[in-house]
Amino acid sequence: MTEQKTHATDAGTLVWDAPSDEPTSASQKDSVLLEVQDLSKEFHVGGGLAGLVRGQPAQTVYAVNEVSFTLRRGESLGLAGESGCGKTTTGNLLVKMLEPTSGRILFEGQDISGLEGEALKAFRQRAQLMFQNPYEALNPRFTIYRSLVEPLLIHGWEKESDRLERILSTLRRVNLRPPEAFLNKYPHQLSGGQLQRVVLARSLVLDPDFLVADEPVSMLDVSVRAGILNTMRDLAREMGLTTLYISHDLSLLQYTCDRIAVMYLGRIVEIGPARVGGTPHVIENPQHPYTQALVSAVPVPDPSLARVRPRIREGVPKPTDIPPGCPFQERCPEVMQACLDSFPPWVEVDQQQYALCHLYGEHADSPKLSER
Ligand SMILES: Nc1ncnc2c1ncn2[C@@H]1O[C@H](COP(=O)(O)OP(=O)(O)O)[C@@H](O)[C@H]1O
Numbered sequence: 001m002t003e004q005k006t007h008a009t010d011a012g013t014l015v016w017d018a019p020s021d022e023p024t025s026a027s028q029k030d031s032v033l034l035e036v037q038d039l040s041k042e043f044h045v046g047g048g049l050a051g052l053v054r055g056q057p058a059q060t061v062y063a064v065n066e067v068s069f070t071l072r073r074g075e076s077l078g079l080a081g082e083s084g085c086g087k088t089t090t091g092n093l094l095v096k097m098l099e100p101t102s103g104r105i106l107f108e109g110q111d112i113s114g115l116e117g118e119a120l121k122a123f124r125q126r127a128q129l130m131f132q133n134p135y136e137a138l139n140p141r142f143t144i145y146r147s148l149v150e151p152l153l154i155h156g157w158e159k160e161s162d163r164l165e166r167i168l169s170t171l172r173r174v175n176l177r178p179p180e181a182f183l184n185k186y187p188h189q190l191s192g193g194q195l196q197r198v199v200l201a202r203s204l205v206l207d208p209d210f211l212v213a214d215e216p217v218s219m220l221d222v223s224v225r226a227g228i229l230n231t232m233r234d235l236a237r238e239m240g241l242t243t244l245y246i247s248h249d250l251s252l253l254q255y256t257c258d259r260i261a262v263m264y265l266g267r268i269v270e271i272g273p274a275r276v277g278g279t280p281h282v283i284e285n286p287q288h289p290y291t292q293a294l295v296s297a298v299p300v301p302d303p304s305l306a307r308v309r310p311r312i313r314e315g316v317p318k319p320t321d322i323p324p325g326c327p328f329q330e331r332c333p334e335v336m337q338a339c340l341d342s343f344p345p346w347v348e349v350d351q352q353q354y355a356l357c358h359l360y361g362e363h364a365d366s367p368k369l370s371e372r
């Protein structure tokens with residue numbers, strides 16, 4: 001149902017089947033599944049004897065900083081940003097693979113920090129993480145059957161026939177057909193695309209409500225990426241799944257997601273609709289100077305349409321050393337005095353599109369430092 005609809009052109013660009021703007025029914029979309037409130041995660045690195053030996057002083061890494069957003073049931077949010085900006089840490093916090101330093105995650109209104117015992121097990125069934133690297137996600141010595149049966153056994157599926165039926169139906173769902181042919185295969189006998197479909201099957205076999213897909217296709221050839229993303233999007237719709245897609249590549253998110261959030265140094269700096277009326281939105285109308293820079297790095301099929309590359313410096317500042325004022329000030333081509341002095345406001349710049357930026361606040365008319 002999917003691979004035929006997409007193909008890679010010679011230029012390596014992806015061609016997608018047209019997405020609709022309404023992935024789930026309106027009533028379903030109205031209810032909130034996940035609410036993230038001021039979520040922060042710090043890592044403490046270096047210091048101690050080992051740090052002394054390696055010459056690494058004690059430091060705090062501010063990996064995720066006061067991140068807030070809401071996901072409605074059936075909605076998909078894409079999280080973009082350069083390597084090291086905190087995407088994976090955010091994803092791991094949402095499925096409780098990591099505990100936050102501060103802030104809250106409410107799943108159906110319930111704070112997940114206090115979950116224990118059966119309630120924690122139930123949450124683990126409902127919130128799944130799909131790993132980036134199929135070669136790490138699957139044990140090379142396990143058959144596909146064994147990799148898929150494991151989560152069912154952990155979650156108390158007692159009847160073997162039920163387990164087999166669920167595994168076969170899940171393989172069919174991810175377009176591995178006929179499913180029986182894959183059961184006794186080992187990872188090394190499959191192609192990269194097939195393997196990533198097995199990883200997807202593993203994260204869906206318990207029929208979760210929420211899926212975090214961390215760079216789900218970044219290890220794959222361009223030619224198979226779109227097929228897998230389309231399968232994921234179709235399945236999410238079919239299953240009413242709520243999804244967080246993590247990718248450093250904005251262009252992958254515009255057709256797979258309902259909304260796009262851009263992260264910089266642990267913060268969401270822009271969030272908005274992926275498309276409006278079928279036309280890509282955030283990627284065509286980026287508001288934050290950082291999003292504008294990311295968009296300019298997205299390859300365009302026609303070189304005559306090449307976007308003007310904004311002048312931002314290479315190299316993300318370290319998340320140990322975040323300047324006061326706007327976190328993007330050091331690289332921003334539009335930096336103003338206010339950006340050095342005070343933290344930027346959240347402004348609704350366009351319908352449902354928000355940016356964390358002084359350009360849209362009370363300092364909008366102030367001169368750029370480059371103009372002085
Ligand atoms: N377990 C950890 N210990 C120390 N620092 C970490 C740990 N995990 C992530 N970090 C740091 O947190 C920051 C965000 O990392 P990550 O969430 O993996 O970013 P991304 O997925 O966007 O590349 C990086 O500076 C990374 O080095």
Ligand SMILES: [Mg+2]
Nearest residue numbers: 084087088089
């Ligand atoms: Mg990552």
